Amino acid sequence: MVFVFSIGMLRQFMPKKEIVLVLGVAFLIGAIGGAFFLQPIYQELPEVVSLVEKNVPGNEETMYLDLSSSINMNELKQNLSKTEGFVSFEETDITIxxxxFNDREKEYFEYVLGNIDSHFNHYNVTSDGKLQIQLEDNYSSYDALKSFSDWYKLVYGSSLSYAQIHAKLIVSSSEVESFQKILMDRGIVASKMEGPVQTSVNNTNSSMVSNVEFVLATGVVGLIVATIGIYYDSIGVFFRRFKKSMREKRKR
Structure with missing residues (x-):
């Protein structure tokens, strides 16, 4: 911007028709500077804003996890519970x-699912063939899957190939990154996260302009700086006259 301002100040040594070229160059330099130097900093703004929430004592984040039924849940729970910042881990439901389904098959599973296991009190059967079963307190996904798997093998003569476990992990906001690393090492990424940190990130992201708009804005700033440089002498004279008139008014 100093370079752009300096170019603008050379107006008095240029033909008037060159002013348009100076303004064009100023816009281009501002846009390039914004794209290569300022934009990377601007993109880190949500992370910078979230640092405040991360360091507020008592703030907690809720991470929603979609886990394969092949995962060792006990081992995962133990590792998470031993990590600083752990609050709670809960298996909420399973999807099989x-x-x-056709309409008849859907009706059949809606009827029979509640009779397979007395713990299957809240469930949903979708037309695309998914059984969603909510887990009661103190009833694990392992027990629910075993119960359904045994019935399925008895009725259909085959084993389940896949199922998904849904869990809710609550951690201290200041330790979110530690838990994300533990999960990532096991190939797990939270499907959704809620809490003060995530809210601040979402709010910041929603208020930020697009990359193109940001680059155009920095180009306009370059244009303004160049314009100030071009008319710097005139602006200086105006302010000197203004100060002089104010001093004369005070004397009166």
């Missing part, structure tokens, strides 16, 4: 994908 089968096949795309």
């Amino acid at each position: 994908p089968l096949w795309k």
Whole structure:
């Protein structure tokens, strides 16, 4: 911007028709500077804003996890519970994908699912062939899957190929990154996160302009700086006259 301002101040040594070229160069330099130097900093703004919430004592984040039924849940729970910042870990429900149901098959599973296990009190059967079963307190995903798997093998003569476990992990906001690393090492990424930190990130992201708009804005700033440089002498004379008139008014 200093360079752009300096170019603008050379107006008195240029033909008037060159002013348009100076303004064009100023816009280009401002846009390039914004794209290569300021934009990377601007993109880090949500992370910078979230640092405040991360360091507020008592703030907690809720991470929603979609886990494969093949995962060792006990081992995962133990590792998470031993990590500083752990609050709680809860298995909430399971999803069992089968096949795309017709209306009769959908009605059948809606009827029979509650009779397979007395703990299956809250469930949903979708037309695309997914059974969603909510887990009661103190009833694990392992027990629920075993119960359904035993019934399925007895009725259909085959084993389940896949199921998904949904869990809710609550941690201290200041330790979110530690838990994300532990999960990432096991190939797990939270499907959703809620809490003060995530809210601040979402709010900041929603208020930020797009990359193109940001680059154009920095180009306009370059244009303004160049314009100030071009008319710097005139602006200086105006302010000197203004100060002089104010002093004369005070004397009166």
